[in-house]
Amino acid sequence: MRTFAVVGHLAPTGDGFPLDDLPGSAGRMDILCRCVQAALSLSHGIRRDAEIHLLLLGPPSPPKDVLIRGETVRSLSPDERSTAALVRKALALPVGESFRESSPGILVRRGGLAGLLAGGGFAVLSEDGSDVRGERDLPAGFILSDHRDFTAEEETLLGGLPRISVGPRVLQADHAVTVLQNELDRREAGWS
Ligand SMILES: C[S@@+](CC[C@H](N)C(=O)[O-])C[C@H]1O[C@@H](n2cnc3c(N)ncnc32)[C@H](O)[C@@H]1O
Known part of the structure; x- marks a missing residue:
């Protein structure tokens, strides 16, 4: 399983954001939706071996963790607006510390980076890191x-x-996910 997590510093934690202004009043939700596409979308398919956490820190009730699982997600179209609509539906659910499913493969809970890291197994993707190759x-x-x-x-x-x-x-951020997915695909296929 490949797991990605993107910290959305301004991204809303309620369902009141407009789908027509994802880069503006929706707190750069456009970036997060492009990361979802980069993590999960293939041409004519979904990466069933991947999942992505959107760690949302904007108003009104941060932090929230929206998890999209490739294994079980349905109705994930390759565009930002419909992806944002799925996230917005998840944010309408009242949440506690355990995940609740808002639609197949889309879950939400209260929590952020600290909770996610407690599970272990993560690296930071960063331009100042060591060469993945x-x-x-x-x-x-x-x-x-x-x-x-x-x-x-x-x-x-x-x-x-x-x-x-x-x-x-x-x-x-979404381009970094795409490049990493390519590196992982190459390794999995024995290309390098
Ligand atoms: C637009 S960058 C963040 C802003 C950036 N730190 C700056 O202020 O110039 C978005 C994210 O993509 C990832 N990223 C960008 N370039 C990367 C690279 N060359 N290698 C790995 N991750 C990268 C990092 O996680 C980074 O935080």
């Missing part, structure tokens, strides 16, 4: 930030984790 073994989980740097508090939580880079340039 020089790493023989990779963990199953990868944490990214959205358009902002990780905060000092987040960096403290991430401090003990390996940092992996997919290349020398700073990429958009």
